Amino acid sequence: MAIDTRPGPEPGSDTPPAGPDDAETARARRLTRQRRLRATRPWLLLAPALIVLAVLLLWPLLRVVLLSFQDYGLREIRTGESNYTGFDNYRALLTDSFLWTTALPNTVVFAVACVTLTVATGTLVALLLHRLGRFWRVVCSTAIMAAWAMPAVTGTYAWIWIFDPLNGPVSAGLDGLGMIEPRETNWFTDRWSFYAIAVLNVVHHGFPFVAITVFAGLLTIPRELPEAATVDGANAWQRFWHVTVPTIKPVFTVVTILSTIWDFKVFVQIYLMPGGDGANPAVLNLGVWSYVRSFGRNDYGQGAAIAVLLTVLLLVITVLYVRTLFKEKDEL
Amino acid sequence: MRRRHTALAAAMSLGLLTACGGDGGSGSGDGASGATLELWVMEGTYPDTGSYFEDLKAAFEEETGARLNYQLVPWDEAHDKFTTAAAGDTLPDVSEIGTTWVPEFADAAIVADMSDWIEDDGLSGDLVEGLQQAGTVDGQLYGMPWYAGIRALFYRADVFEEHGLEPPTTWDELLEVGLQLKDLEPDMIPYPVPGSSEHSFYPYLWGAGAEIAVEDGDGWTSTINSPEAVEGITFFTELATEHGLSVAAANTWTEADSLQSFQDGQAAMIVNGAWTVGNLLNEDESWDGKFGVLPMPGKDGGISPSFMGGSLVSVIEGSSEPELAWELVKLMTTGDFADRWSEETGFFPGQQSLLAEYSTSDDPYVAPFAEQMSEGGKLLPVTEKFGAVQAEQVVQQMLLAILSGNKDVQTAADDAAAAMDRIFQE
Numbered sequence: 001m002a003i004d005t006r007p008g009p010e011p012g013s014d015t016p017p018a019g020p021d022d023a024e025t026a027r028a029r030r031l032t033r034q035r036r037l038r039a040t041r042p043w044l045l046l047a048p049a050l051i052v053l054a055v056l057l058l059w060p061l062l063r064v065v066l067l068s069f070q071d072y073g074l075r076e077i078r079t080g081e082s083n084y085t086g087f088d089n090y091r092a093l094l095t096d097s098f099l100w101t102t103a104l105p106n107t108v109v110f111a112v113a114c115v116t117l118t119v120a121t122g123t124l125v126a127l128l129l130h131r132l133g134r135f136w137r138v139v140c141s142t143a144i145m146a147a148w149a150m151p152a153v154t155g156t157y158a159w160i161w162i163f164d165p166l167n168g169p170v171s172a173g174l175d176g177l178g179m180i181e182p183r184e185t186n187w188f189t190d191r192w193s194f195y196a197i198a199v200l201n202v203v204h205h206g207f208p209f210v211a212i213t214v215f216a217g218l219l220t221i222p223r224e225l226p227e228a229a230t231v232d233g234a235n236a237w238q239r240f241w242h243v244t245v246p247t248i249k250p251v252f253t254v255v256t257i258l259s260t261i262w263d264f265k266v267f268v269q270i271y272l273m274p275g276g277d278g279a280n281p282a283v284l285n286l287g288v289w290s291y292v293r294s295f296g297r298n299d300y301g302q303g304a305a306i307a308v309l310l311t312v313l314l315l316v317i318t319v320l321y322v323r324t325l326f327k328e329k330d331e332l
Numbered sequence: 333m334r335r336r337h338t339a340l341a342a343a344m345s346l347g348l349l350t351a352c353g354g355d356g357g358s359g360s361g362d363g364a365s366g367a368t369l370e371l372w373v374m375e376g377t378y379p380d381t382g383s384y385f386e387d388l389k390a391a392f393e394e395e396t397g398a399r400l401n402y403q404l405v406p407w408d409e410a411h412d413k414f415t416t417a418a419a420g421d422t423l424p425d426v427s428e429i430g431t432t433w434v435p436e437f438a439d440a441a442i443v444a445d446m447s448d449w450i451e452d453d454g455l456s457g458d459l460v461e462g463l464q465q466a467g468t469v470d471g472q473l474y475g476m477p478w479y480a481g482i483r484a485l486f487y488r489a490d491v492f493e494e495h496g497l498e499p500p501t502t503w504d505e506l507l508e509v510g511l512q513l514k515d516l517e518p519d520m521i522p523y524p525v526p527g528s529s530e531h532s533f534y535p536y537l538w539g540a541g542a543e544i545a546v547e548d549g550d551g552w553t554s555t556i557n558s559p560e561a562v563e564g565i566t567f568f569t570e571l572a573t574e575h576g577l578s579v580a581a582a583n584t585w586t587e588a589d590s591l592q593s594f595q596d597g598q599a600a601m602i603v604n605g606a607w608t609v610g611n612l613l614n615e616d617e618s619w620d621g622k623f624g625v626l627p628m629p630g631k632d633g634g635i636s637p638s639f640m641g642g643s644l645v646s647v648i649e650g651s652s653e654p655e656l657a658w659e660l661v662k663l664m665t666t667g668d669f670a671d672r673w674s675e676e677t678g679f680f681p682g683q684q685s686l687l688a689e690y691s692t693s694d695d696p697y698v699a700p701f702a703e704q705m706s707e708g709g710k711l712l713p714v715t716e717k718f719g720a721v722q723a724e725q726v727v728q729q730m731l732l733a734i735l736s737g738n739k740d741v742q743t744a745a746d747d748a749a750a751a752m753d754r755i756f757q758e
Contacts, residue, residue: 074440077419165581166598183521186580189736274584279528279728295412296723297755298436 061311067304074298089305098281107264107285107310110195114263117203119256122210127240129211130218141212148208152268159201160273163187188274191282201269206262210255217251218244253325257318264314267291286310367398367653369660370424372413374643375404384669384676392663398656418442425651426660428643429475431466436716438469443646445472449658455666458683462709467644469714475644476665477682479674482705483531483638486594486608487601489624491517499624503539503567503631506601510577513600523601524593525572526585527732530722531639532603533568535628538710539636540564544727545713545752552715554752556727557745566741569734583735594623603628603638606701610678613697625697627704640709642682680705717756726751 070076071085093099125144129137150158165171165185174180187193221244229239245252267287270276276283278292286306294303369392373385389400403424405413411433417423418440429443437443450456450473463477487499492509495516500506506523513522526532537544542561545554555561572578582590591608593599595615612619628636645664647657663669665682674681674690680702681687690702712718721727730748733739739747 074415074418074436074442077415078440078442166579167596182581183579186583186736188584189580189732275528275732278723278725279584280732281729292723295415297720298415298723299720 064304064307064311067300068308070301072300072304077300085301089301090309093302093305093309102282103284103286103289103306106191106195106283107287110198110266110285111260111263113195113199114202114206114266115256115259117199118206118259118263119210119252121203121207122255123214123252125207125211126214126218129215144208144211147204148212150205152205153272155205156201156269156272159197159204163197188276189280194273194275194280194283198266198269198273202263202266205269206259210259213255214248214251217248221247250325253321257321260317260321261314264317265310367656369398369400369426369651369653369656371400371402371660372405372410372424372427373402374407374410374428374430376407384672388664388669391669392660395663396656396659398653400660414442423648423650425653425657426645426647428478429646431463431642431644432712432719432722434467434474434644435469435714436719437646438472438474439716441649443474444649444651444654445474446476446647446658446661447471447473449647450476453662455662458685460680460682460684460687462640462705462711463642463644463682466640466642466711466714475646476661478643478645478665478670479677479679479682480640480642480705480709481605481607481679482640482701482709483535483603483605483628484700484704485601485626485628486604487624487626488594488622490622491520491600492624499626500629501626502629502633506629507571507575507577510571510601511575514575514577517600520597521579521582521593521599522577523571524582524585524590524599525569525578525731525735526587526590527583527735528585528725528728529587529590529603530727530731531641532587532590533565533727533731534710535603535636535638535708536564536568537561538564538638539628539631540567541631545718545756547713547715552713552717552756554749554756556730556752557742557749562741562745565730565734565745569731569741572735573737580736583732605641606680606698607678609697625700627700627708635704635708637708637710638704640705640711642679644682715756717758720755720758721752724751724755726755 066082068089069086070083071088072083076083125140129140132140147155162168163170165187166182171180171182171185175182187197225243225247226239229243234242265287266285270283270285271288271291273283276288278284278288278296284292287310290303290306290310292303293306294300385402385404389402392398392400407430410430414423414427414433414437423442429437434443438445450459455476456473459477460480463480464473467473467475467477485500489499491497491513492499495512497509497512498505500509510522513520534544537556540560540563542558542564543555545552545556556565572582582593585593587604590599590602591604594602594604595612609625612623628638630636645661647654647661651657664673670681670683671686673679674686680690690698691706693699693702712722726748729751730744733744733747734741
């Protein structure tokens with residue numbers, strides 16, 4: 001296993017010794033060689049990491065795409081044989097009304113709600129952090145870091161307990177106010193209340209990242225800008241929209257793209273909720289549907305097709321975002 | 333500065349490489365005879381197995397001179413693990429196999445045909461019939477019966493006694509006693525109807541004389557919407573929707589949630605497996621005598637069948653040491669180790685001769701299960717397609733739709749039958 005990793009002396013990078021400049025051509029040749037070395041060296045150094053990425057990311061991605069064109073079951077997995085069926089999986093998927101009435105709307109509406117709320121909450125918390133003194137800033141950021149550090153599984157079980165219709169605190173509180181009858185309540189069976197709880201869970205887990213990133217962005221705004229705006233008579237609301245937001249717009253774009261990617265492929269937070277593993281088809285999203293198809297029904301081709309659809313959807317959204325980002329940069 | 337950066341990058345990328353390739357240590361160090369067997373056993377349904385597997389390992393290594401590595405795999409992850417291991421060619425030599433997986437695993441050539449071994453060693457006459465049937469595909473046996481588990485009715489004996497109630501033996505009595513409990517113990521849940529547990533429901537389907545699906549010619553057809561089935565579904569779900577013996581929360585409960593509710597002192601009656609008795613008693617000794625167990629009440633008396641699950645031990649197809657693997661299977665499923673396993677876990681053994689002593693037991697936590705097993709143990713349709721039906725949770729979807737009021741019984745049953753038939757015909 002042991003590979004000698006100590007970088008040896010690199011002759012190419014040494015500054016040329018100050019010799020007598022007798023031969024101009026030799027020097028020029030040496031310079032081109034150096035330039036070529038300098039151009040390839042980063043790639044050489046990156047190569048191990050790139051190879052690892054290719055093996056760990058690109059190859060599986062390619063496999064999923066290849067799988068999505070096959071009728072691939074447990075038998076094929078065992079024998080390793082291919083069984084190409086062209087676009088059959090996609091045809092079946094795209095003509096399935098379940099995709100259009102349930103899985104896709106669940107995924108998209110849920111993601112839009114989560115991203116909006118995550119970015120809004122995160123920004124508000126960042127603004128709060130910006131105004132706090134050192135002590136309270138440490139206290140607050142520690143608290144939100146804890147929410148961030150919590151594994152999704154643990155967080156999901158906590159939220160399930162909080163909303164447990166029979167023994168959870170929310171139900172007990174509402175019962176105390178006489179608003180619900182706990183024995184006749186189950187928030188997990190209804191599509192809307194199920195996803196409302198899931199949104200809370202995902203936003204709670206996702207806003208700390210936005211808050212910290214936006215907070216870092218806020219620190220880069222020169223103090224003179226808001227001061228000048230204040231002098232010009234802008235109120236807090238105007239300062240936020242006309243000074244803060246335009247200055248750190250790239251930060252917002254990045255957190256929005258990342259949140260979108262995360263919230264589209266949410267799996268654990270849905271799968272672990274009561275009925276979320278497929279017992280209640282009304283709450284399936286693309287991620288869980290793909291899993292149930294693949295590993296539950298051993299129909300890996302169909303599962304892969306759903307996964308590819310999800311990936312394509314995400315790529316399109318990301319490309320749109322990035323394009324608007326670059327367009328704005330050009331306009332500036 | 334620049335120099336330091338590149339050196340750091342190089343070190344980091346190499347670190348990545350070594351981290352990925354670093355699997356030199358395990359797997360090596362073969363014993364004198366050279367062979368090492370891998371064994372997978374499921375965990376999660378029985379109490380701590382203590383030293384059982386260490387003793388098994390020692391016995392096997394002493395007997396054969398080969399080495400044995402065992403791994404405990406949680407039940408919920410096991411199916412995925414088999415799939416990924418099959419894809420990555422890292423399956424073990426021997427594994428415990430849940431009875432319901434046999435058809436698909438046999439079809440995919442994951443488990444080996446063991447009929448000849450079992451026949452040649454004279455073991456075929458002593459197998460528990462239900463397990464043997466569950467392990468048989470097209471006349472070939474794909475595993476050696478190891479243990480069986482069966483479900484029955486748990487009830488709070490102390491509460492029943494306090495109010496002078498009799499444990500139910502028919503459906504009418506069950507409803508009657510449930511309604512009485514509803515009045516007498518308003519804080520308890522007389523009979524939770526768990527919507528995400530198919531096995532809590534099947535006794536009512538089978539008890540009404542219906543089948544989930546029947547085999548005709550060379551295919552299967554769902555009969556979950558037959559008049560008898562609808563009668564069973566209606567009785568079961570009306571316990572919740574009409575009679576209020578359950579709570580809405582239970583609409584998404586699994587079998588484990590029911591047990592939790594029983595353990596928390598909320599549920600008065602639940603359907604659960606024989607192996608949970610040990611869990612209950614281990615956790616709190618005061619449970620001894622506080623609860624009773626009954627075979628599932630029949631519609632008009634007698635016993636309603638309940639699902640007999642269990643496990644086989646199978647040699648994995650493609651094992652490099654099949655004969656040695658078979659020796660291990662025999663060691664686990666016959667004789668002392670088989671006996672000790674059922675004693676420690678609360679499961680029934682897979683051999684008739686060992687099972688016999690259970691049927692005459694007068695232990696109140698063993699006898700009802702033994703009775704249920706001998707008179708009302710039933711299998712799910714033995715076809716790999718039914719695995720897909722379960723994965724798709726067709727039955728749970730039906731129950732949830734009825735319990736949450738989204739569909740009436742007949743519509744939900746028709747939809748479930750259609751969903752099953754679609755899978756059967758695929």
